[in-house]
Amino acid sequence: MIDKETLKQEFGGILLGVAAFFYIGSLLFYHPDDTAVVSRLQWFEMIGSAATSVAKELHNPFGILGARLSSLLVEWFLGYMSVIPGIAMVYWSWCVGRVKSLKPPLFFTLYAVLITLVAGTMSGLTSFRDADLYAGTVGRMLATFLSTLLGTTGAWILLLALAVGLSLALWRMLGTRIAGLASGVVDAATAGWSMAGKLGGLMRRVVSRMAGERNPDPGLAEASPARPRKPIVAADPVRPEPEFEPEPESLADETAQEHADDPEITIREAVREKEADLDERRLKVKTKDRGSYRFPSVDLLKRTREEDELIDESLLEESKSRLLEKLRIYKVEVVRISATVGPRVTLFELELAPDVKVSKVTSLENDLAMAMAARGIRMIAPIPGKNAVGVEIPHGKPRTVWMRSVLQVEKFKNSRLALPVVLGRTIANEVYIDDLASMPHLLIAGATGAGKSVGINVIISSLLYSCSPDKVRFVLIDPKRVELFHYQHLKNHFLVTFEGLEEQIITEPAKAVYALRSVVKEMEQRYARLEVAGVRNIADFNRKLPQEALPYLVVVVDELADLMMTAGKEVEEPITRLAQLARAVGIHLIVATQRPSVDIITGVIKANFPARIAFQVASRVDSRTILDSSGADQLLGNGDMLYQPANQPKPERIQCPYISSSEVEAITSFIGSQEGLKTAYELPRPDMNEKNAAGMAIRGGKVSGGGRDPMFEEAANLVVMHQQGSVSLLQRRLKLGFSRAARVMDQLEENGIVGSAEGSKPREVLVQNLDSLELLLRNLDG
Numbered sequence: 001m002i003d004k005e006t007l008k009q010e011f012g013g014i015l016l017g018v019a020a021f022f023y024i025g026s027l028l029f030y031h032p033d034d035t036a037v038v039s040r041l042q043w044f045e046m047i048g049s050a051a052t053s054v055a056k057e058l059h060n061p062f063g064i065l066g067a068r069l070s071s072l073l074v075e076w077f078l079g080y081m082s083v084i085p086g087i088a089m090v091y092w093s094w095c096v097g098r099v100k101s102l103k104p105p106l107f108f109t110l111y112a113v114l115i116t117l118v119a120g121t122m123s124g125l126t127s128f129r130d131a132d133l134y135a136g137t138v139g140r141m142l143a144t145f146l147s148t149l150l151g152t153t154g155a156w157i158l159l160l161a162l163a164v165g166l167s168l169a170l171w172r173m174l175g176t177r178i179a180g181l182a183s184g185v186v187d188a189a190t191a192g193w194s195m196a197g198k199l200g201g202l203m204r205r206v207v208s209r210m211a212g213e214r215n216p217d218p219g220l221a222e223a224s225p226a227r228p229r230k231p232i233v234a235a236d237p238v239r240p241e242p243e244f245e246p247e248p249e250s251l252a253d254e255t256a257q258e259h260a261d262d263p264e265i266t267i268r269e270a271v272r273e274k275e276a277d278l279d280e281r282r283l284k285v286k287t288k289d290r291g292s293y294r295f296p297s298v299d300l301l302k303r304t305r306e307e308d309e310l311i312d313e314s315l316l317e318e319s320k321s322r323l324l325e326k327l328r329i330y331k332v333e334v335v336r337i338s339a340t341v342g343p344r345v346t347l348f349e350l351e352l353a354p355d356v357k358v359s360k361v362t363s364l365e366n367d368l369a370m371a372m373a374a375r376g377i378r379m380i381a382p383i384p385g386k387n388a389v390g391v392e393i394p395h396g397k398p399r400t401v402w403m404r405s406v407l408q409v410e411k412f413k414n415s416r417l418a419l420p421v422v423l424g425r426t427i428a429n430e431v432y433i434d435d436l437a438s439m440p441h442l443l444i445a446g447a448t449g450a451g452k453s454v455g456i457n458v459i460i461s462s463l464l465y466s467c468s469p470d471k472v473r474f475v476l477i478d479p480k481r482v483e484l485f486h487y488q489h490l491k492n493h494f495l496v497t498f499e500g501l502e503e504q505i506i507t508e509p510a511k512a513v514y515a516l517r518s519v520v521k522e523m524e525q526r527y528a529r530l531e532v533a534g535v536r537n538i539a540d541f542n543r544k545l546p547q548e549a550l551p552y553l554v555v556v557v558d559e560l561a562d563l564m565m566t567a568g569k570e571v572e573e574p575i576t577r578l579a580q581l582a583r584a585v586g587i588h589l590i591v592a593t594q595r596p597s598v599d600i601i602t603g604v605i606k607a608n609f610p611a612r613i614a615f616q617v618a619s620r621v622d623s624r625t626i627l628d629s630s631g632a633d634q635l636l637g638n639g640d641m642l643y644q645p646a647n648q649p650k651p652e653r654i655q656c657p658y659i660s661s662s663e664v665e666a667i668t669s670f671i672g673s674q675e676g677l678k679t680a681y682e683l684p685r686p687d688m689n690e691k692n693a694a695g696m697a698i699r700g701g702k703v704s705g706g707g708r709d710p711m712f713e714e715a716a717n718l719v720v721m722h723q724q725g726s727v728s729l730l731q732r733r734l735k736l737g738f739s740r741a742a743r744v745m746d747q748l749e750e751n752g753i754v755g756s757a758e759g760s761k762p763r764e765v766l767v768q769n770l771d772s773l774e775l776l777l778r779n780l781d782g
Helices: 004-028 033-039 049-057 063-076 079-097 103-125 131-214 218-226 246-261 313-329 358-362 365-372 403-407 452-466 485-490 509-533 538-544 560-566 569-581 603-607 620-627 661-672 712-722 727-734 738-750 770-781
Strands: 265-267 284-286 292-294 334-341 345-352 378-380 389-394 420-426 431-435 442-445 472-477 552-557 587-593 611-614 640-644 652-655 697-699 702-704
Touching (some): 033 049, 049 063, 063 079, 063 131, 079 103, 265 313, 313 334, 313 365, 345 358, 403 420, 403 452, 420 452, 452 661, 472 485, 472 509, 485 661, 509 538, 509 587, 560 569, 560 587, 569 587, 569 603, 712 738, 712 770, 727 738
Parallel strands (some): 442 587, 442 611
Antiparallel strands (some): 284 292, 334 345, 345 389, 420 652, 611 640
């Protein structure tokens, strides 16, 4: 089916081309005598007998309009140099007709106008006979002005510098396109010349054959039997050279014929998202406790310069030639090829011949990577829903996707999803938005520096821009202590509180287990409320009882590996229960890890996380662990990711947007500066059975170790001896890890040996000497 928009643009390109041909032709056929002839005719007399008689006297083949146009531009404007803007019109017609970007013709038009002025002024500085025809009135005026102001030499230097500078600027902007266009013209001319030579040779053979058939001289027929007398020539010692010269030409013709047989590449147009101002929506809303809350403005995100989205066609053509040449070596025939240029990679879609097996292409992945000299290629065999094989190849001009650009689209502004999350841009440049409520849980894995923490910031920021505190609350668990500390500003708006814990952003493994069990308890209580209300999920409950509406809970765990190493089954059990049951009551997990190994992402955890994101990983084994398929080991890092939705068979390649720490700080500070909610959302105290109580106990409303650490007494002696209560002292002297040393310090505080923490300062030691300590320890044991 023909695209109407494409048809309109091609028709517009043809009209522009016709106008350019008329413009250039009119100027080139300018004749001085036509001015006097045309001047006899008024503008309103263009039709009639007078116009007919005038047209017969004109030398310009483009009629009265062409003669008037050429007289105006050549005599009164910039002379024959006025032809140069006509070349810009030709370029415009080419770009409009081929549905290309319009930025290059804009640059070229500006260059053409300026270089026309420079060339006309140069012609005005000369004194040869027809200089006026090349300079025009405007060129002579500018030349007179510059020569008076700077002198003739100074004017020439200035104009030459301007010409060189403008040409270099044009080459820098459009050099590859000009080179590609020039090579295309040269190839076309070479092919035409070769074809003309072949046609000429064919015509000569046909003519000679016809002449031989029509020759009436019988002597030629009698002389023909005398041809076999070649031994006389053979006796000649000088042997004729074998004719090897035509062979290179024939080889070149064969090579050219092979490339001519290559399918023409089709460049798929990128998706152009409809932009929208996010600040035009209703920013100020009322909360449930009758307070006011204002959504953060998009101006808190950095406004970045729009990057050039021009497609380098010559580079695409070169990549296509390399790809097809390598496939041709292995007898893989490609019928059709198309390319989609994304932010960082180009997707080539190859439609194979019917007799080619897909497995034959997939086995060539490493060979194709070497042929393309690429950092890593990824194959999609086949592309879901298409009769084609996909090859993703990194291109030389990567573009950064900014957070502001993916939020300022109509799709996000008018989204009706419960928890809309922006993940980035696809290869087709489409903004990819998914609903966290329908995922319903997300597993994120990737090597250090691949973009996991930025990805988590993007997800949380998306929710902050789309949801109010009445709609969503966060449970943040950050064992690394430094990744989520920006969100401390949200404590009075979006962060939940725990009964029995002072912290709202959990950093210690023991408290993380307690927080996860609190979420499990909240899940059980919500199910009880749904059962009483007679509904199946949180959306129905909120519609039925809007006064008792429950917020969604998003649990973010930034480093699962650390929790699994320190707590193991105590962490896996609540995460598994939440992943299996929490969807209906609006509790959703986002779990990230930089170690996607089977001992961290166990089979039980992976089975309950259908939606997964894989950033760049170190090996194919890690890729299979997170995605059940390879491909993540071929990613490029810096936000390049594969997203496996729950409802699709194969992952989607997406470029995650970039949001800086300063932008996150600006968003959270803006929210934190507003008046906090009057009632905090508190999670209940979890049920602690005997098994859990052996490793964890609740004392005085605080979480602490159930039994004292084996190093407790030695640590107490060390602290009292040095009169310094710091975790680093325990780490150095007792060779403990940070988490264990911190737990021992908490036990010392609970037993009255050291005081409470005072920021980065050492704790105050409450026991003055070792004798007092021995008495205290004896009382504790008693």
